Amino acid sequence: MSPIVTTVSATHAADSAEHRHSNTFLRLKKKLERNVGEAIGDYNMIGDGDTVMVCISGGKDSYTLLSCLLALRERAPVDFRIVAMNLDQKQPGFPDDVLPAYFESIGVEYRIVAEDTYSIVKDKIPEGKTTCSLCSRLRRGIIYRTAREIGATRIALGHHRDDMLETLFLNMFFGGKIKAMPPKLVSDDGQHVVIRPLAYCTEADITRFARTMAFPIIPCNLCGSQENAQRKQIKAMLQSWAREFPGRIESLATALQNVVPSHLADRKLFDFVNVDQSTKLDEGDIAFDRESLPAVPKQIFPLFPDA
Structure with a gap:
């Protein structure tokens, strides 16, 4: 079977190279790097001396993650190591030469791990059923093992804001x-x-960035499994909201950072049983009052002052 990989023509590659010098693209690149720097700072993700293993699937998200981390490391006053890691699961048609060639072209340290999880999944999951759950568990175990072998203190995944929502x-x-x-x-x-x-980056920005960078994208459907139908429904719902109600998705993302346990119903997070007139709360019974949404403070990570 011939390798399956999204390639670009010579003309497209030249256009992409030209676009990478455009002001529009440079603003997008700076925005993504700034968002990554802010997320790193807000959650103290990376520190001096860390070894960050960046999991690369061959998709737009992980390529973008690696690109941003490499760019930010150049400006960081602290030292941390980046190791790109790919798991070759021996799916039929997987182009196993693409990622090593890409890693070498950008000069990043990398580790390719070959494990035939494809055969295990196909043996365990009936034909026509979604294989993603078992595949993910097997992949996660191999990632953890590899992180131990290379001494990684951080495992970086390419999930973005839309994935989280x-x-x-x-x-x-x-x-x-x-x-x-x-x-x-x-x-x-x-x-x-x-x-x-x-975590602060949108899929739309990542898609635009990856397209202009002309990353050698490897599709995630080599195993024949379809994307989880429920996730596809949720994605379509959120995309519809984004079109019809500008600002709603941003509000949802802000809500993830503004949880009020006393105004939910989880007895493990808040002592509802012992609430009485003497209980002091930051907020009272304002469930139906009109409120202004809190602004989420963004503190650019001091390690990356120019992000």
Whole structure:
């Protein structure tokens, strides 16, 4: 089977190179790097001496993440190591030469890990069923193992703001939880810190950036599995809101950083049982009052003052 990879013609490549010098693109690049720098600073994602393993799938998000981190490292007054990591899951048609060639072309340290998880998934999951869940679990275990082998103190994933909001609604609609993707967390095995530096970046900006950069995109459908139908529904809903109600998505993203436990209903987060007239709350019974939305303060990470 011939390799499957999104390539660009010589004319398109030349156009992309020209566009990379345009003012519009330079503003977009600066915006993405600024957003990444702010997320790193707000959540203390990277410090002096860290080794950051950046997981690269071959998609637009992870390419953009690597590009931003490399650019920010050049301006940082602290020293941290970046290692690009790709897991070759031996899917039929996977172009295993693309990523090594790309990593070498930009001079980044990298690790390619080959593990035939494709055969395991195909053996365990009935034909026609979504393979993403088992595939993700297997992939996560290999990522953790590789992080230990290279001494990584941070594992950087390419999830962006839209991914986080989609996950919030997936959990609310189908899981009965108010839960999203956090910008920073401890890994399942308790040995690593996982970070999402694209937490403040929009998919639309990433798509425009990746298109102009002409990254060698490898599609995520090589295994034949379709994107989770529920996630597709949520994505379509959010995109519709973005078109019809400007500012709504930004408000939702702000809400993730402005949780008021006393005005929800989780008894584990707030002591509702013992609420009485003497209980002091920052906010009272204003559920139906018109409120102005709080502004989320953005503090640019001091490590990246020019982001």
